[in-house]
Amino acid sequence: MWSWRHETRAAYAFVERNVHLVKRYWGWEVVWLIYSIANALSVTFIGAGMERISGQRVDTQHLILYLLTGTLVWGYLSVVFTLVSETIQWERWEGTIEYTLMAPISRFTHLVGTTLFSLLYGFLQTAVILAAVAACFHLDLSGANLLGAAGVLLAASLSFSALGMVGAVLPLLYPEKGVQVVQVIQSLLLVISGVYYPVDVLPRALCWLSQFSPATYVLQGMRAALLDGAPLRQLWPCILALLLLGMLLMPLGVWLFGKAERYARRTGRLKRDG
Amino acid sequence: MSEPTTWALRVAAVSKTFRPFRWPWQANAPVQDGVRHDTAEGRSGPVCALDKVSLQVRRGEIFGVLGPNGSGKSTLIRVIATLVLPDSGSVEVLGLDLARHELEIRRLINRVSVEASFFKKLSPLENLLFGARLYGLPANRARQEALGILRRLGLREASLWQPMEQMSRGMQQKVAIARALLTAPVLLLLDEPTTGLDPRSKREVQGLVEALRRDHHATVILTTHDMLEADALCDRVAIIDAGRIVAEGTPAELKQRVASTTGGSPPTLEDVFLALTGHSLQSADEAASEDAVESSDVVLAP
Known part of the structure; x- marks a missing residue:
């Protein structure tokens, strides 16, 4: 009997395979x-040099941590977004896309x-970057709510x-240029x-558009936690906004991907190119 | 009424036409200032890959689909493998309708394609374990069975853990068949598994296909443009040309049909193809190659 256990096993297959690939491409x-x-x-x-750039006194530690939070969040978002959205392109390049998409899993x-x-x-990459930069600037994170x-x-x-899943639709629909469009979406989120x-x-x-980007809330929450040491109860509004956006975007991502896959199967675009 | 115990596969009047994508503004502007403003996509028109294809395959049979490049063999395999949606017609696998029981059918089938579809940096064992998990096999059992199959195929112990890219194509193709065997498919789709292999690797893979039926009682659909291979391996064959099935039967039956046209010499499947389609397999392959070259030869606007 096919069950959730099979589906869990199949989901784990992707984690295990990618861990193996990371080891091979170490x-x-x-x-x-x-x-x-x-x-x-x-x-x-940039934060460290701001006093010299502006000729004014600034709270350098605060500015460094402010920019570091941005770069950490952006790095994390980029990794998640890129790995999910490029999964199709990657499999197409390896020539495994048809094998994976005809597997008996949802x-x-x-x-x-x-x-x-x-x-x-x-998560792992973000932690390593945080540790490296914190060591380089001797940042005091004792007051931060890590x-x-x-x-x-x-x-x-x-x-x-979920945004990554929406992004993954593009390489499925446009084998040649889909990934570049994903990068355009990413840069718009950055702005x-x-x-x-x-x-x-x-x-x-x-500014009005920013309220629809999950990155806006994660940056607010992360900065409050790292710069001001805000306790969990102060972080809840950001966490709730993120969960709400996630619950809206996740079904949308899966639904869009399903539609795009059907279109690709109808038009024969799954086939490997290059 | 379908007979799932008798027929492994029933394909009824399946048609598929691929239409190139065009933006709305491309449709009505082929000529401007006396110059064709074509793109590679815009120049090629719709391609009819399958034209009302019907066939039935019994359980345990090795059924060959023969045809030149571009004849529709691979599209037919992709339709059965749920990778391409047909425009019309129906496909049943063990009595299950493909349109309604896609996921169930995916559990019953597996496919080996002409390109070895592997993560080349991963080892055969890692690739097989990934495949086994997708098909719901527990890790320990999958590992034991994968090791057993790979050893039976003659893979050296050391190569089980080495990246696939270090293996010959023939060996990669044997691993592909091993991966399919691991999931114990009822219907195995072999899409030109020996194309591009050296004679020795070819014979090894052909031996493996024979063993599949003997030891695993699998039903096999084998596409090939190697007439000798089809003659040696297949119980029945269908000849496909320009998306249409032009003949179907056992190799002996088909050869019998054209015996009078060979001037007394024993007919081959190549003779059958020539007599039924009006052109040889080799010339059809060359024509397909020329079409491919022409379609990439575009006229650009200044």
Whole structure:
């Protein structure tokens, strides 16, 4: 009898397979981690240099932590979003897409498996970057609510994964250019979510749009937890907003993916190209 | 009334036409200032891959689908494998209608394609374990069975844990068949499994297909454009040309049908193909290749 146990096993298959792939590509993983740390450092050094840039006194530690939070959240979002949304492109490149899509599992299970791995990977990478940058700048995180920050990031995972599923639709529909469009979506999120600045400095239209981006709430929550050490009860509004967005986006992502897969099967676009 | 105990597969009047994607503004602007403003997509028209294809395959049979490149063999396999939706017609696997029981049918079938569909950086064992989990096998059992099958196929112990990219194509294809065997499919779809293999690897894979029926009682649909292979392996064959089934029967029956056209020499399946389609398999393959080249030869606007 086919059961939830089979589906769980199948979801775990994607986690296990991707862990094996990470082990095989370990050299590239190290390169990617160095790039991510360098990227985070280059942004946070803006905070370190702000007094010299502006000629004014600023709270450098606060600014560094503000920018670091942005770069951590952006890094996490990028990893989750990219891993989920590029799962189709990756499998198409490897030539395994048809094998995976004809497996006797629900598409929800497939996407959940891919998402679970991306969350684990994203969390691990974010923790390593935080540790590296904190060590570099001798940041004092004793007053930060690290557990609360992790909780906010966890709550955001649902909606980030759902956004990834929406993004995964594009390479399915447009094998050649779909991934580039995903990057465009990612950059739009970067602009409207206040990754490196408060959203109220944005023009009114963009500021209005920012309320629909899960990244806006995760940044608010993370900054409150890391910069002000806000306790959990103060973080709840952000966590609730993130969970609500996640609950709306997740069914939408799965539904859209199902529709796109059907279109791809009707038009013969699953076939490997290149 | 279907007879699931007798027929493993019933395909009835399945048609499929692929239409190139066009943006709304592309449809009515083929010529401007006397110059064709074509793109690779815009120039090629609809392609009829399957035209009212019907066939029935008994349980335990090895059924060959023969045809040149571009004749519709792979599209037919993809339709049965739930990877392409037909425009019309119906497919039944063990009495289950494909349109209504897609997930159930996926549990009963597996497919080996012409390209080895693996994560090349992963080892054969890792690839097989991934496949086994997707088909609901518990990890320990999957590992034991995978190891057993891979060893029976003659894989050296060390290569079980080495990346697939270090293996020959013939060996990769044997691993692909092993992966399919691991899920114990009732219906196995082999889409040109020996194309591009050297003679020795080809013989090994063909031996494996024979063992499939002998030891696993699986029903096999084998697409190929190798007439000798079809003659040696298949109980019955269908010849497909330009999306249509032009003949169906045992190799002996088909050869008998064209015996009078070969001038006394014993007919081959190649003769059958020539007599029934009006062109040889080789020339049809060449024509398909030329079409592919032409369709990529686009005229660009200045």
